[in-house]
Amino acid sequence: xxxxxxxxxxxxxxxxxxxxxxxxxxxxxxxxxxxxxxxxxxxxxxxxxxxxxxxxxxxxxxxxxxxxxxxxxx
Numbered sequence: 001x002x003x004x005x006x007x008x009x010x011x012x013x014x015x016x017x018x019x020x021x022x023x024x025x026x027x028x029x030x031x032x033x034x035x036x037x038x039x040x041x042x043x044x045x046x047x048x049x050x051x052x053x054x055x056x057x058x059x060x061x062x063x064x065x066x067x068x069x070x071x072x073x074x
Contacts, residue, residue, distance in 0.1 A: 007037035
């Protein structure tokens with residue numbers, strides 16, 4: 001599963017770049033568009049981006065790395 005976050009106001013790589021690309025990801029694609037963010041969404045909306053990433057990671061089974069604990073917010 002892939003999680004490509006996009007800034008809704010990104011003028012460098014538009015949100016439309018991932019339209020219709022679901023078939024390229026054999027394990028699925030969970031696209032997230034962050035309102036009020038541009039190309040540097042992790043700097044412009046850090047909490048929103050972190051919340052999406054943590055939610056995504058915590059929703060995945062830890063089968064690839066069972067030694068890792070679930071991620072939580074600090």
